[in-house]
Amino acid sequence: MEIRKSTEQDFERIMEIYAIARDFMARTGNPNQWGPTHWPPEALIHEDIRAGHSYVCTDGTGRVVGTFFYTSGPDIEPTYRRITDGAWRDDSPYGVVHRIASDGSVKGVGTFCLNWAFAQCGHLRIDTHGDNRVMQRLVTGLGFEHRGTIYVEEDPYPRLAYEKSRS
Numbered sequence: 507m508e509i510r511k512s513t514e515q516d517f518e519r520i521m522e523i524y525a526i527a528r529d530f531m532a533r534t535g536n537p538n539q540w541g542p543t544h545w546p547p548e549a550l551i552h553e554d555i556r557a558g559h560s561y562v563c564t565d566g567t568g569r570v571v572g573t574f575f576y577t578s579g580p581d582i583e584p585t586y587r588r589i590t591d592g593a594w595r596d597d598s599p600y601g602v603v604h605r606i607a608s609d610g611s612v613k614g615v616g617t618f619c620l621n622w623a624f625a626q627c628g629h630l631r632i633d634t635h636g637d638n639r640v641m642q643r644l645v646t647g648l649g650f651e652h653r654g655t656i657y658v659e660e661d662p663y664p665r666l667a668y669e670k671s672r673s
Contacts (some may be wrong), residue, residue: 576626620632
């Protein structure tokens, strides 16, 4: 597998993958994270691509099988400034992954994408819905620690916040 920045030519495939992911989440006990709001909206994905923060994961043939948002730097995620029931490790610069999804055709896409993102920065944060047991197992299996709870503007559901750092 390989990771590359998304282009506008990937847009339709990215949206297909998000539709597959919404269906998968609903079938595995997580209907509220992306389902009711039909998340993520097309305009946000176009903006992610323009800003250079949208990435795709391709299989050995170049076919797009996964997608995610990644960026890094100091204090880059405003929703992470307020964390309850815990705390972040420190205030050092970090990377963040959002909107990670796969079409389910290749095993290990989530692991590959998160390992790639961690290799870019060595300090990574991610959050997920409390009902997203699949993502919770994935991140804890990769050594992320549950750090507390954060809140997003998109819906009323709190998110479990996780962090992994080389230090």
